[in-house]
Amino acid sequence: MREVDVPMLVDEEFPRVLVVSHTPFSRVSGTAMTLSNLFSGWPRDRLGQVYTGNITPSTEVCENYFHFPPRDHYLPIQYYSMRMLGWNGQTPLQQSRPIAAVHAAAESRPTVARVYAQLRASADLSPIRVPTALIRWMRDFRPDVVYSMLGSVRLTRITALAARTCDVPVVPHFTDDWPATLHANGELFGRATRSVQETTARLIRLAPLGMVISQPMADEYARRYGIPFSPFVNCVDESFFAAPRTDADRQRDVELVYVGALHLNRWESLRDIGAALDDVAQAGPPVRLTIHAPERDLAQYGRHFADLRRVRLGPSLTSEEVPAALRSADVLVHIESFDEDIRRYTRYSVSTKIPQYLASGRPILGYGPAEVASMDHIRQADAGVIVGTNDRASLVRDLAALCGDAGLRGRLARNGVEFARREHAGENVAARFAATLRAAARAGSVTPDATREHLTPRRGGVRR
Numbered sequence: 484m485r486e487v488d489v490p491m492l493v494d495e496e497f498p499r500v501l502v503v504s505h506t507p508f509s510r511v512s513g514t515a516m517t518l519s520n521l522f523s524g525w526p527r528d529r530l531g532q533v534y535t536g537n538i539t540p541s542t543e544v545c546e547n548y549f550h551f552p553p554r555d556h557y558l559p560i561q562y563y564s565m566r567m568l569g570w571n572g573q574t575p576l577q578q579s580r581p582i583a584a585v586h587a588a589a590e591s592r593p594t595v596a597r598v599y600a601q602l603r604a605s606a607d608l609s610p611i612r613v614p615t616a617l618i619r620w621m622r623d624f625r626p627d628v629v630y631s632m633l634g635s636v637r638l639t640r641i642t643a644l645a646a647r648t649c650d651v652p653v654v655p656h657f658t659d660d661w662p663a664t665l666h667a668n669g670e671l672f673g674r675a676t677r678s679v680q681e682t683t684a685r686l687i688r689l690a691p692l693g694m695v696i697s698q699p700m701a702d703e704y705a706r707r708y709g710i711p712f713s714p715f716v717n718c719v720d721e722s723f724f725a726a727p728r729t730d731a732d733r734q735r736d737v738e739l740v741y742v743g744a745l746h747l748n749r750w751e752s753l754r755d756i757g758a759a760l761d762d763v764a765q766a767g768p769p770v771r772l773t774i775h776a777p778e779r780d781l782a783q784y785g786r787h788f789a790d791l792r793r794v795r796l797g798p799s800l801t802s803e804e805v806p807a808a809l810r811s812a813d814v815l816v817h818i819e820s821f822d823e824d825i826r827r828y829t830r831y832s833v834s835t836k837i838p839q840y841l842a843s844g845r846p847i848l849g850y851g852p853a854e855v856a857s858m859d860h861i862r863q864a865d866a867g868v869i870v871g872t873n874d875r876a877s878l879v880r881d882l883a884a885l886c887g888d889a890g891l892r893g894r895l896a897r898n899g900v901e902f903a904r905r906e907h908a909g910e911n912v913a914a915r916f917a918a919t920l921r922a923a924a925r926a927g928s929v930t931p932d933a934t935r936e937h938l939t940p941r942r943g944g945v946r947r
Contacts, residue, residue: 499625507536510541604670613641659831660829696831718913723806738811739886750787758791759882817837826851837857847866864906
């Protein structure tokens with residue numbers, strides 16, 4: 484990845500962007516933070532958002548919102564059927580108690596996993612009601628371009644609807660390879676897979692260009708979909724940048740810190756590291772791993788670390804607390820799962836926290852499949868040690884070398900800060916991001932009228 488100098492736009496040069504997403508601009512998740520960082524400094528009158536999640540939006544970046552909650556876009560029979568199953572109608576469907584119970588059981592029971600997959604596919608493919616108030620709001624906003632990080636068939640259909648309604652191009656931003664992995668096990672007799680492919684293809688026909696999360700993904704998606712893609716990872720503000728530790732700062736104990744989620748079997752990789760620390764400490768300095776994860780993840784997966792005496796479960800962190808937690812470390816830990824299905828899903832992804840790790844002035848231990856883009860990103864920065872195979876001996880050897888060599892840690896940390904300054908500084912990335920959206924807006928609507936899908940009026944709005 485190579486940054487180029489992009490002139491900053493003046494206010495009137497910014498396109499009017501309609502953002503479609505599940506999560507509104509906020510700091511509640513990695514996706515929401517990336518969204519907020521990329522649009523930081525955007526003129527407020529040129530930014531509007533349609534969001535589907537029941538999350539209170541922040542006014543830090545955007546002030547013009549339209550909430551499109553599940554009650555409004557599910558058909559009544561489906562909405563009330565899900566309510567009868569125990570869903571409260573406000574939290575995401577997957578967080579309702581019955582669905583959450585199925586989800587938890589799915590991790591260890593293949594039969595339950597198949598049931599859960601069918602439930603997810605059914606919810607994704609069900610018809611979408613669109614109220615006339617939303618149609619009016621989008622047209623009144625008069626966007627130049629629609630932007631979305633997508634993530635599901637349902638959200639992709641809503642995004643395409645917004646672009647067609649306003650007769651403007653769309654810029655899709657793919658942050659993982661969900662089009663190739665979602666519903667890939669024949670759910671709903673193969674209909675779910677076909678829907679993913681067809682819905683994505685229809686959206687791409689509305690896009691003059693796209694965005695992705697890594698350069699390998701840009702190369703693959705340009706080949707796959709026939710339009711150019713530009714990589715945009717999370718960017719970081721000045722609060723994350725810190726100087727590497729000096730000899731005077733270092734203590735004899737080595738503190739490893741992980742900040743992030745534990746789902747997608749990431750807890751298994753973290754457990755491998757925790758189990759290896761006893762071997763590392765026998766021949767080197769005392770070492771400990773502290774894990775900061777969301778409360779839900781700690782409740783669900785925390786028990787897997789109970790027998791590891793060198794692992795500590797730290798508190799869940801707010802976004803404001805993350806920089807200090809990163810600076811408390813001697814080594815920051817990034818992990819991905821070695822599970823075959825999951826590594827296909829994450830192969831092109833670069834985690835939101837990687838730019839934050841690099842900027843923090845601490846070396847990184849990367850443990851996960853060597854081919855995953857996040858590991859390659861750390862390798863490009865020459866900012867860490869990568870253990871790319873699921874092999875305990877290799878993990879112990881490389882972890883011991885990193886923990887035992889303060890000079891190595893200092894060199895990797897300095898490389899990381901320099902790379903983050905060059906590639907991830909918020910002002911530079913935001914300027915390139917704005918210029919890319921401006922280019923898409925100038926391309927205009929890219930799908931001929933004859934091939935567009937038209938909205939069909941329904942009582943109380945339209946239905947897709």
